[in-house]
Amino acid sequence: MVYEPECDVTRREPKVRNTRDRILTAALEVFAAKGFGGTSVDNIVAQAGCTRGAFYYYFESKNDIARDLQSDLWRRLARRAQDAFDPRLGTIANLKVAFDVHLAALSELGEARYFLRESWFDPVLEASGRDELKWGVALVRDLLVEAMRRGEIVAVDADALAALLTGLFEVATTHTLDVGDRTSTIEVVHFLLDGLARVRLPNGDTAATLTALTPGVSHSE
Numbered sequence: 207m208v209y210e211p212e213c214d215v216t217r218r219e220p221k222v223r224n225t226r227d228r229i230l231t232a233a234l235e236v237f238a239a240k241g242f243g244g245t246s247v248d249n250i251v252a253q254a255g256c257t258r259g260a261f262y263y264y265f266e267s268k269n270d271i272a273r274d275l276q277s278d279l280w281r282r283l284a285r286r287a288q289d290a291f292d293p294r295l296g297t298i299a300n301l302k303v304a305f306d307v308h309l310a311a312l313s314e315l316g317e318a319r320y321f322l323r324e325s326w327f328d329p330v331l332e333a334s335g336r337d338e339l340k341w342g343v344a345l346v347r348d349l350l351v352e353a354m355r356r357g358e359i360v361a362v363d364a365d366a367l368a369a370l371l372t373g374l375f376e377v378a379t380t381h382t383l384d385v386g387d388r389t390s391t392i393e394v395v396h397f398l399l400d401g402l403a404r405v406r407l408p409n410g411d412t413a414a415t416l417t418a419l420t421p422g423v424s425h426s427e
Contacts, residue, residue: 229260229271235253284341298400
């Protein structure tokens, strides 16, 4: 995989930028082949065909370059999902679209997928990814609060629901990476998201979808 930064992270000359990008590409390749824990700076330097001095000019350590890669890749995926939002659609429909686009974009990352998967299990990478997780939870929470205000979804604790949905998306993502086919994962996530929607009952009341469809459960507010 050739690393292509989402934005120009440095204003140095093109040759210098190319050196940094080559080191990032090499790091992704070695992380994918050896795992984060099994990779050394020397491995990255050898793969990039550069000197240790060049590596340390841009990065303080293996952890530092991993954090840069992790942050950029997650932000890239998140931005793809955000760009897919359609203001003409409801919140549930947009969450479905965002998740679908997220998985599709993930499959396009090549070797980087395995590095991101490891970031959930390696203690160093997991710790550095917490800020990205908090950012994602806050974004989802804002969407849910507005959806509750409009009466689109059942009114529950928005903080708890945002944390649970973000966790659901993470688990669904790792499952997709494990099995290689995202079709069944998308189907299950869509079903669970549909359970948040409110429906109009024959008597004019509204109820959460799953409550409305469950025999023996009261439909009154």
